[in-house]
Amino acid sequence: MAMTDDVERPTLAAAPGSPRQRRRLRLERLPLHVAVIGLALLWSIPTIALVVSSFRTPEEIAGSGWWNAIKTPFDWTFANYDAVLSQRGLARAFLNSIIITVPASAITILVAAFAAYAFAWMRFPGRNLLLLVLVGLLVVPVQMTLIPVLRLYVALSVDVEIPLLGGKLFGTSSYPGIWLAHGAFGLPFAVYLLRNFFGGLPRDLIEAALLDGASDMQVFFRIVLPLSVPALAALAIFDFLWTWNDLLVALVFLGDPNLAPMTLRIANLVSSFGASYQVLTAAAFVSMAVPLVVFFALQRYFVQGILAGSVKG
């Protein structure tokens, strides 16, 4: 691995040759650094604007550009964060977001992985047509599904309170109801992504294991899943993110305010403050915290060079 590292990153300590050669290498890499740093900065401008604005008063936001605040950083105010964090029930909303998002993402990933394994490594009639329909449903706008599903939920409602967790056992204003809804909405993309990655795994490896008497379960859990860790990590991040940032599904399916996630609470906060951008900018950062932690925790799975070699099988 050390050798390949030298090839991949000539400027690391082990770079070969004299100082002059090394300097030449560094100069050659200048356009690379300019491109990466340039694009990263360009992409960061709106985010920086958002952060800076979250520390400004409404008058300042309406009166001058966010870049003016950088000149006088001592004028920054924490009032926006105060307004967000002192909200009653914010802690509960935060907890609700986690209670909703984690099982929903787990459902999507597990169910999609099972289906993707069947699509990639089993033969059965109508396989391609079924995949076409399933992945084609990716285009269904969530708004389109709300009324039919809502009608179904009202009909199938089970009005028994879940101990500890709260909410009904099923139907509207129930955690299992929103888990299944989010779990299903994430499926087409998840099946598509995983089918593609599973299908790219070496055929010899999987057929040899099956011929040696391994069951499908063993192949799935011991070969396919471990080899697909980067894809599973990428999927986990996005599914988590989409569910975490969802407002529409929560708005329609969670009538009980005690079950409301952060997005709902923040939306209410914004409407009760009128068009208060400054509160929204602070709220945006509070609600971003968890997705960013998840991203940083899983990021190592697609940062080059850390796992290389171990995922190829």
Next chain:
Amino acid sequence: MVGRRWWVPWLWLAPALILVGVFLLYPSIDTFRRSLLDERSQDFVGLDNYRFIIENPQPLVSNTHVALWNNFLWLFVFTALTVPFGLVLAVLTGRVRYEALAKSAIFIPMAISFVAAAVIWRFMYEFNADIGTANAVTTQLGGEPTAWLQDKHSPLSFITDSGPDTLPGPLQLNNFALIIVGTWMWTGFAMVVLSAGLKGISREILEAARVDGGNEWQIFWRIIIPILSPTIVVVATTLVIQALKKFDLVWVMTGGRFDTDVVATLFFKEAFVIRDFGVGAALAVVLLMWVVPVMVISIRRFEFQEEIR
């Protein structure tokens, strides 16, 4: 393939099929049924709702032609911007020591909820050059402040001064301004998925190519792109579909005003504001039909993958 009992695959598929059947397929079929009924989903009206979309009888209230053309523009421009940006960033960031930091900067827009993103971009596009970043830059460069989200002129006239409206239909400045926001948000998605694919490329192959004297440009085009192509197809297909059902961004930033409506926003207006569920449902069905060719192409690719492995 190894022999299995016939029902084994169905056992593996069952959870996915049940969930998708209840939450996506059933509502789709229900929508199709309603697209043939009147605005209150009571009387059968045949293809009248589809005729409404084609003939566009109320261009001031809900301009179906504008929405269809705008979606077309989104489809091409959004995908053509986001995929190459994501690919270039996935490849380039892998070569610097501050990879994690650079990737985070590109990824963060994905983590911001679209409501917050829309708010901050309204400030970026603010007309007043003292507040709006885009216009501050424009005036610094000697240009005139522009109403980015309202301006229906073609971006070409903005650059060349060859007069407004020199380009047809959807090629409006405000559409491009919205697409840029979409690209800003979704490039992180393309980059992350492509990075996960890049990790699958064996280092030995890249190393061998370098030892054989291949330069980075050749390695990119002749090794990385071919090996990565299945993942590129997945990313491009997902982004095409995202472009087709684009709703949040347009709804929050312009509400579809100034001829920026797309099919999903018009569907929402028809179904929930104007309350003509028939036309709304027909628009949704049109959206579903657009995706068929895209899906057929990507399924073909799966068959190809099967043949070569």
